[in-house]
Amino acid sequence: MTAVSTTSSTTNKVLGYPLNAWYVAAWDHEVTRKPMARRIADRPLALYRTEDGKAVALADACWHRLAPLSMGKTMGRDGLQCPYHGIVYNSAGRCISMPAQETINPSATVPSFPVVERYRYVWVWLGDPTLANPDLVPDMHQMSSPEWAGDGQTIFAPCNYQLVLDNLMDLTHEEFVHSSSIGQEELSESEFVVTHDDDTVTVSRWMLNIDPPPFWLKNMRDKFPGFEGKVDRWQIITFRAPSTINIDVGVAKAGTGAPEGDRSQGVNGFVMNTITPETDKTCHYFWAFMRNYRLDSQLITTQLRDGVHGVFGEDEEMLSAQQAAIDANPDYEFYNLNIDAGGMWVRRLIERRLAAEGRLPAAGAPAAAAPTAAAAPSAASAPNSAAVPTAAR
Structure with missing residues (x-):
C-alpha cells in the first residue's frame, strides 16, 4: 500500500481512445x-x-x-x-x-x-470487427432489470472523455461542487479502498453514523416517511475499460448492518455512466439513476432524473472550465493526490488497451509497463490512502 505524494505528477496529455471496444452510440429510442x-471516437x-x-x-x-x-x-x-x-x-x-x-x-x-442493443442502449464497435464479441458489452443490467426502476439522459460534455472518468472515480469533489445536494465533509475525511484487475478498477468508501445530505434524506423519506437520524452511507465505484462506470450508492439507518450486506433499512441506487468519446475535446456522457425501491412511482423516477441532471450540470460546468484551462496550458502536468488513485489506475488500463492496438503515443509508452508489486490491490488503513501505479507517481 502506497500513498500518493502531493508532489507527484502525471501528464495531462490526451491518451486517445481504444477502438476495440463497445461504445454507446445512442439510446435505443433515439435510433429510428x-x-x-x-460522431464516435472521431468517426462520423x-x-x-x-x-x-x-x-x-x-x-x-x-x-x-x-x-x-x-x-x-x-x-x-x-x-x-x-x-x-x-x-x-x-x-x-x-x-x-x-x-x-x-x-x-x-x-x-x-x-x-457491428452493433449490439443492450441495456436500453445501441452499442457500436469501431475496431477490428472479428473481435466484436457481444459478451464484451459492459454489464449494466440494472438498466433493464424489472428489479430496478429509473431513467437517464445524455450530456454533451465539452471536454475529453478521460476528464469525465477522473471526475467519477473521485467523488470527494461532491463536497465542493455539489455542496447543496449530495456533498458533505465526511467524503474527504473517510477512508477508501482501491482494487483492480486487467479490466476493472473499484473504489469503495463507507461513511458511518453521519447526517444524510439533502438528496439522500429526501430518498430515505420517500421509503421511510418522516425519517430522522444518522445514516451509514456508501459509494462503490466500478470502472470497466474503456469508459463505463457504475456507482453503487445509498444510505441506511445507522448501525442496521449495511456494511455487512443488510441494506433493508436503507435506500440503494446505481448511477450508471458510460462515456463515449466524440473528439479529443468532446464526449457523449450517457447516464441513468436506477433504484430498487418504490418501483411503481413515476413521480420518484422523474424527480430523481431531474435531480441528478442538476447535479451533473454542475459537473459539466467544471469539466468545461477544466478543458479550457488544459488547452491554455498544454505543457502543464497534473499533480496527484491520494484521492486520484482510482483515476490513475483507469488511465493505466486505457494505456494498456492502446498499447495492445499499437496506438499508444510514444511519450506515454513507459507508463504502460505492468505495475510493480508495491501497487498490488490493497485496503486503505488511513484516510485517503490507496494502492497506486508506481510508474505514475
Whole structure:
C-alpha cells in the first residue's frame, strides 16, 4: 500500500481512445427509421433502423462524393439513400442501386460497423470487427432489470472523455461542487479502498453514523416517511475499460448492518455512466439513476432524473472550465493526490488497451509497463490512502 505524494505528477496529455471496444452510440429510442448523425471516437456515423427494427451504423460519408448519409432517407427493407445523387446502400454498406446506370461499381461500399442493443442502449464497435464479441458489452443490467426502476439522459460534455472518468472515480469533489445536494465533509475525511484487475478498477468508501445530505434524506423519506437520524452511507465505484462506470450508492439507518450486506433499512441506487468519446475535446456522457425501491412511482423516477441532471450540470460546468484551462496550458502536468488513485489506475488500463492496438503515443509508452508489486490491490488503513501505479507517481 502506497500513498500518493502531493508532489507527484502525471501528464495531462490526451491518451486517445481504444477502438476495440463497445461504445454507446445512442439510446435505443433515439435510433429510428429516420437516419441520425453521431460522431464516435472521431468517426462520423449514420445510424438508422431497418424495416424489421435492426439498428445499423454506417460510415457517414457516401462512396461517391462523401455526402453525409445521415442527411438521406431509408429505402425498402434495409437501404439508406444518399441525399446527393441517390446511391442506395444496404445495412452491410454495399451499394444496391445507382442512378442512371444498371451496372454497379463493385467498389461502391461504405464501412458498416457491428452493433449490439443492450441495456436500453445501441452499442457500436469501431475496431477490428472479428473481435466484436457481444459478451464484451459492459454489464449494466440494472438498466433493464424489472428489479430496478429509473431513467437517464445524455450530456454533451465539452471536454475529453478521460476528464469525465477522473471526475467519477473521485467523488470527494461532491463536497465542493455539489455542496447543496449530495456533498458533505465526511467524503474527504473517510477512508477508501482501491482494487483492480486487467479490466476493472473499484473504489469503495463507507461513511458511518453521519447526517444524510439533502438528496439522500429526501430518498430515505420517500421509503421511510418522516425519517430522522444518522445514516451509514456508501459509494462503490466500478470502472470497466474503456469508459463505463457504475456507482453503487445509498444510505441506511445507522448501525442496521449495511456494511455487512443488510441494506433493508436503507435506500440503494446505481448511477450508471458510460462515456463515449466524440473528439479529443468532446464526449457523449450517457447516464441513468436506477433504484430498487418504490418501483411503481413515476413521480420518484422523474424527480430523481431531474435531480441528478442538476447535479451533473454542475459537473459539466467544471469539466468545461477544466478543458479550457488544459488547452491554455498544454505543457502543464497534473499533480496527484491520494484521492486520484482510482483515476490513475483507469488511465493505466486505457494505456494498456492502446498499447495492445499499437496506438499508444510514444511519450506515454513507459507508463504502460505492468505495475510493480508495491501497487498490488490493497485496503486503505488511513484516510485517503490507496494502492497506486508506481510508474505514475
